[in-house]
Amino acid sequence: MVMILSACMLLVLSGAMSWTTNTANLTQRNNQFYTSQFAAEAATEKIIASMTSDFMQNDSATVLRNPVHLPDVIIRRVRKTPTGPATYSATPRGATNTITVTNTSTNIVTTLNTKYAGLYGLADTYAVIANARQSKSMYDITTAVEQDVQLATIPIFQYAIFFGVLGELSNGNGTTFNIYGKVHANADLYIGPDGTQNYYDVVTSVGNTYTNLRAPG
Numbered sequence: 001m002v003m004i005l006s007a008c009m010l011l012v013l014s015g016a017m018s019w020t021t022n023t024a025n026l027t028q029r030n031n032q033f034y035t036s037q038f039a040a041e042a043a044t045e046k047i048i049a050s051m052t053s054d055f056m057q058n059d060s061a062t063v064l065r066n067p068v069h070l071p072d073v074i075i076r077r078v079r080k081t082p083t084g085p086a087t088y089s090a091t092p093r094g095a096t097n098t099i100t101v102t103n104t105s106t107n108i109v110t111t112l113n114t115k116y117a118g119l120y121g122l123a124d125t126y127a128v129i130a131n132a133r134q135s136k137s138m139y140d141i142t143t144a145v146e147q148d149v150q151l152a153t154i155p156i157f158q159y160a161i162f163f164g165v166l167g168e169l170s171n172g173n174g175t176t177f178n179i180y181g182k183v184h185a186n187a188d189l190y191i192g193p194d195g196t197q198n199y200y201d202v203v204t205s206v207g208n209t210y211t212n213l214r215a216p217g
Contacts, residue, residue: 029139040132040145043099047128048149051101055151060124063151064103100129104148112152118202119182121152159184160201167205170213171195190214 054062105125112121126149133142156162160181161169167185170192171177177197183189188207191197203209 032137033141036132036134037143040130040143043130044128044145044147102127119154121154123150123152125150
């Protein structure tokens with residue numbers, strides 16, 4: 001009887017140890033996956049930030065010819081572990097330490113698909129791809145992140161009303177004011193309460209939008 005009970009206890013203990021080991025391995029694998037994924041995302045963000053800077057300060061042609069955006073760009077030590085010098089290599093298509101930047105369309109007049117949805121612009125579209133694998137790790141896991149980027153020049157003439165600085169809208173005399181296009185102000189926007197104002201498209205502002213006129217002075 002004692003031997004039977006001992007055998008049962010050993011079986012229970014073995015099962016518990018096996019469950020603990022499997023759970024620990026799954027947790028380690030999960031942590032390694034997300035760590036590599038964050039590293040790949042960081043690599044793409046680094047390239048996108050450089051592309052955006054070139055576009056804002058220069059033009060789309062600068063983005064196309066800047067060597068840092070070519071597929072051979074090397075990203076070293078995108079992320080380091082606190083306990084050692086382990087590196088994360090951005091590796092698209094199996095190539096070591098590289099990020100793929102593909103220009104999928106150039107100078108296309110199209111409807112934008114970002115926060116400016118509904119507007120059209122002259123757009124260049126890029127696909128930025130990075131695969132990351134944590135070195136000196138327990139599992140051979142490679143994660144991939146792709147970000148599609150649209151760099152666009154937006155004509156202001158598609159707005160019904162566009163204010164280069166703060167804007168004020170007031171129809172006065174209790175009349176009806178119908179605006180069928182987009183309205184935008186590059187600062188605060190003040191919309192007077194007098195009369196009836198009907199807006200049939202989006203109204204946006206860089207600052208705040210107020211339903212009153214600005215105080216004099």
